[in-house]
Amino acid sequence: MVTQYITEIESGVDDTSRLAAKGVSVGYGARTVIDDLDVAIPPGVITTIIGPNGCGKSTLLRTLSRLLKPTKGTVVLDGDDIVKLKTRDVAKKLGLLPQAPVAPEGLTVSDLVARGRHPHQSWLRQWSSDDAAIVERALAMTGVADLADRPVDSLSGGQRQRVWISMTLAQGTDLLLLDEPTTYLDLAHAVDVLDLVDDLHESGCAVVMVLHDLNLATRYSDNLIVMREGSILAQGHPRDVITADLLEEAFGLRAKVIDDPVGDRPLIVPIGRTHVQLDGNS
Amino acid sequence: MKAAVAPGVRLGSVSFVWRPWLALVTLVLTAATFLVFCLSISIGDFPIGLSQVIATLFGRGEQVDEFVIMDLRMPRALAGLVVGIALGVSGALTQSIARNPLASPDILGITGGASVVAVSLVTVSGGATAAVVSSVGLSVAALAGGLCTGLLVYFLAWRRGIDGFRLILIGISVSAMMEAITTWLLVKADIKDVARAQAWLVGSLENRSWDEVWIALWCSLALLAVVSCVAFQFKPLHFGDEVAAGLGVRYSMVRAVLLLCAVLLAAVAVSAAGPVPFVALVAPQVAMRLARCPTPPLVASGMTGALLLIGSDLVARTALPITLPVGVVTAAIGGPFLVYLLVRANLK
Numbered sequence: 001m002v003t004q005y006i007t008e009i010e011s012g013v014d015d016t017s018r019l020a021a022k023g024v025s026v027g028y029g030a031r032t033v034i035d036d037l038d039v040a041i042p043p044g045v046i047t048t049i050i051g052p053n054g055c056g057k058s059t060l061l062r063t064l065s066r067l068l069k070p071t072k073g074t075v076v077l078d079g080d081d082i083v084k085l086k087t088r089d090v091a092k093k094l095g096l097l098p099q100a101p102v103a104p105e106g107l108t109v110s111d112l113v114a115r116g117r118h119p120h121q122s123w124l125r126q127w128s129s130d131d132a133a134i135v136e137r138a139l140a141m142t143g144v145a146d147l148a149d150r151p152v153d154s155l156s157g158g159q160r161q162r163v164w165i166s167m168t169l170a171q172g173t174d175l176l177l178l179d180e181p182t183t184y185l186d187l188a189h190a191v192d193v194l195d196l197v198d199d200l201h202e203s204g205c206a207v208v209m210v211l212h213d214l215n216l217a218t219r220y221s222d223n224l225i226v227m228r229e230g231s232i233l234a235q236g237h238p239r240d241v242i243t244a245d246l247l248e249e250a251f252g253l254r255a256k257v258i259d260d261p262v263g264d265r266p267l268i269v270p271i272g273r274t275h276v277q278l279d280g281n282s
Numbered sequence: 283m284k285a286a287v288a289p290g291v292r293l294g295s296v297s298f299v300w301r302p303w304l305a306l307v308t309l310v311l312t313a314a315t316f317l318v319f320c321l322s323i324s325i326g327d328f329p330i331g332l333s334q335v336i337a338t339l340f341g342r343g344e345q346v347d348e349f350v351i352m353d354l355r356m357p358r359a360l361a362g363l364v365v366g367i368a369l370g371v372s373g374a375l376t377q378s379i380a381r382n383p384l385a386s387p388d389i390l391g392i393t394g395g396a397s398v399v400a401v402s403l404v405t406v407s408g409g410a411t412a413a414v415v416s417s418v419g420l421s422v423a424a425l426a427g428g429l430c431t432g433l434l435v436y437f438l439a440w441r442r443g444i445d446g447f448r449l450i451l452i453g454i455s456v457s458a459m460m461e462a463i464t465t466w467l468l469v470k471a472d473i474k475d476v477a478r479a480q481a482w483l484v485g486s487l488e489n490r491s492w493d494e495v496w497i498a499l500w501c502s503l504a505l506l507a508v509v510s511c512v513a514f515q516f517k518p519l520h521f522g523d524e525v526a527a528g529l530g531v532r533y534s535m536v537r538a539v540l541l542l543c544a545v546l547l548a549a550v551a552v553s554a555a556g557p558v559p560f561v562a563l564v565a566p567q568v569a570m571r572l573a574r575c576p577t578p579p580l581v582a583s584g585m586t587g588a589l590l591l592i593g594s595d596l597v598a599r600t601a602l603p604i605t606l607p608v609g610v611v612t613a614a615i616g617g618p619f620l621v622y623l624l625v626r627a628n629l630k
Contacts, residue, residue, distance in 0.1 A: 029442075065528065066527070067524055067527055067528075086530075087527065087530050087531065087532050088530035088531075089530075090530065091528060091529055091530025092530070095528065096524070096525075096527070096528030097525075097528070098522070098524035098525060098528065101521055101522060101524070101525050102521070102522060103520075103521060103576075104381075104520050104521075104576040104577050105576060106574075106575075106576035107520075107576040107577075111576075112521075114299070115517065115518055115521070115529065116529070118517070118518050118529040118530060118531070119529055119530035121514075122514075123511070123514045124296045124297075125296070125297050126297060126298040126299060126514065127290035127291075127297050127298050127299045128290065128292075128297050129290065131290070132289075132290060151576075168528070171528075171529070
């Protein structure tokens, strides 16, 4: 059953992909979370990793971003083994936003976003006019320019997440890795942040993110990676990947997949125990 | 719309962010430190005018003054300056690394380790070693003791990285152990040695010799040079390891180097002046609030530490009817001032 969902995952790197994992195994201490996994991130689209809790979504993202070192296999960034690259050179190519980052109390929005220029700076050249222009553009693009002088801790959760994304943007990479950018946000703010992520994608960035909410993932991604127990169950366009059978298989979730009334993607309607009126078979 | 992004300054190929308030506060603190430094030399049993002090410092003094200034008072004032800066910078580093204001070198076991070594040298073998070991030897031994304990705490706290709370908890445990050993040594020691050990334990700038001051000065200068080289890489670490890694910082290396520097600076300070309490804890916090920075500013923290230490020493030996050890005064002045700054922030 499993193999039929896998749509065209080549073993190895596909030519257009800038970031790929080849035969990667990762774990924490003695515990192996991901075993012998291959994946290629397609360029210029939004890729979202979904899967049940503890399936290794974040571990995969952290491995792709070089936060974790694989015990076996390699992560390839623009043709190079990412582990062998300098940390600074990775930071010039790949922007990373970890889960729920915390800024020091009292730090202003502009100072936080300005820190995104760090990979491009040196001891002698700590701030250039280029830096200022790029930071201003990042602030404007994420809609937080008006908040520039405010302390980050005085903002709402949604605004704060915009500011962090703005910092990642100021890094000037066209590859962004976001680990659960909508954690702790209500639905309205989550949609707001994902609209921003889509803007970044429109402006030419490839985005890889981890999301919990399946419908948001379906709506905002061009490429879904569905994981279960450390391996990839399916990968492809949401229209091809999201089916009732797959949701049952990956999450153990009984759901009905219908056409999204406001979008061109599928919509997942979970079937719980109560208040369900089912006609015929699910 | 006003300029949102901090303006930059360029001097040839060197450029940095221009923060006028931080620059002003640092300048004022430096000027105040210099003033108190000169005052500390000028005031004494044989008063010397401030202008003569400054003239002598720049090599244009009269010979009589020069003896009093350079041979008698300078070592004490200079020791205060060096120890104050070392403690201030050390505290700023440890507090930033642990992302916790409680993480001062006092709490991380450095002071405790230095104390155990110093007290055991003075007491265990009685006067025998004490006579052999000069005061310089005592300083070096205390430095080694502080360094070893600091490293011990670091390695015990290491678990796939350094976590602030773990570092503090282990630091407190090791400090308590060291304190127990110190007390035990004092209890079973000869009463004459105890007096000498106690004198070391309260922390004091009295009777510093040029030899001791030179060691502390050169060690501190070397360490501060390392810190200033690495400090730029350190800035992203305030956001946590993962963000720092994302910004291209080899965080474990940067942090290990800076923590080692912090431990060494604190150990140098303790070996030169004994365990002066509270300076390393309070100076970075005061500097941070004066400079309105979200994290302890290194230079301003060092200057605040020096100002607090030399100022306290001055108060301790002149303003009070009895001569108190400087450590008592640093706590008495620094504590209330920090509380005042905290309360003032609450009222806003």
